[in-house]
Amino acid sequence: MPLPPLLIRPMTADDLDSVLLLEEASFSDPWSRGLYEHELNDNRLSRYQVVVPAGTPSGLPDVIAQGGWMLFGEEAHILTIAVRPDFRGQGIGRWLLLHLLAEARGEGCDSVVLEVRPSNEAALRLYEKLGFVMISRRKRYYPDKEDALVLMLEELDDAHLWGPLAGELEELARQMTGGEIVNGE
Numbered sequence: 525m526p527l528p529p530l531l532i533r534p535m536t537a538d539d540l541d542s543v544l545l546l547e548e549a550s551f552s553d554p555w556s557r558g559l560y561e562h563e564l565n566d567n568r569l570s571r572y573q574v575v576v577p578a579g580t581p582s583g584l585p586d587v588i589a590q591g592g593w594m595l596f597g598e599e600a601h602i603l604t605i606a607v608r609p610d611f612r613g614q615g616i617g618r619w620l621l622l623h624l625l626a627e628a629r630g631e632g633c634d635s636v637v638l639e640v641r642p643s644n645e646a647a648l649r650l651y652e653k654l655g656f657v658m659i660s661r662r663k664r665y666y667p668d669k670e671d672a673l674v675l676m677l678e679e680l681d682d683a684h685l686w687g688p689l690a691g692e693l694e695e696l697a698r699q700m701t702g703g704e705i706v707n708g709e
């Protein structure tokens with residue numbers, strides 16, 4: 525589907541109907557509304573962002589992608605990331621993940637950890653192309669007993685690593701927003 529101008533902004537309770545549809549379309553074990561409500565209302569260490577069409581009237585959200593991470597001291601843990609199936613393969617996942625990394629870096633994180641199913645080729649490629657490497661395997665981690673691979677990106681505070689990623693984030697933001705709005709600001 526051709527991309528309208530998009531923006532990234534923090535998730536709110538008004539987004540949850542759309543977010544839950546995206547969860548259902550993306551995961552075999554989707555998060556519940558209650559879990560998201562808890563995360564948005566009570567977890568002061570987690571941050572959630574959504575990708576929406578620029579200019580969506582408030583109260584009428586149409587979430588194209590969502591992602592979240594949690595602060596553990598100087599380590600960020602990516603909790604979730606998903607792009608609507610009809611918008612995949614156009615760079616939105618990479619843009620959103622880079623945005624989450626920038627946010628984590630801005631809050632003082634120098635490493636990022638996440639779990640991924642070994643069968644999830646698209647996500648694995650996305651992470652590996654950004655420089656994530658496997659550090660361990662959690663046996664029978666998921667509800668259906670599939671293992672989880674634990675991936676890590678280190679030295680986010682190193683300018684040699686972050687410089688090119690920051691440049692790419694800027695370029696993707698320019699493309700995705702139509703050049704007018706950078707990362708919801």
Ligand SMILES: CC(C)(COP(=O)(O)OP(=O)(O)OC[C@H]1O[C@@H](n2cnc3c(N)ncnc32)[C@H](O)[C@@H]1OP(=O)(O)O)[C@@H](O)C(=O)NCCC(=O)NCCS
Nearest residue numbers: 550605606607612613614615616617618640646647649650
């Ligand atoms: C994983 C996901 C977020 C990627 O989002 P996306 O917007 O389609 O990804 P992008 O278009 O930004 O692609 C970025 C990179 O990811 C990899 N990738 C994306 N889709 C892929 C596919 N179908 N097969 C293989 N690699 C793929 C590629 O390396 C791609 O870079 P390239 O095009 O330069 O080769 C998306 O597939 C998704 O929502 N999946 C369901 C939810 C999920 O599994 N989340 C991750 C849980 S750990």
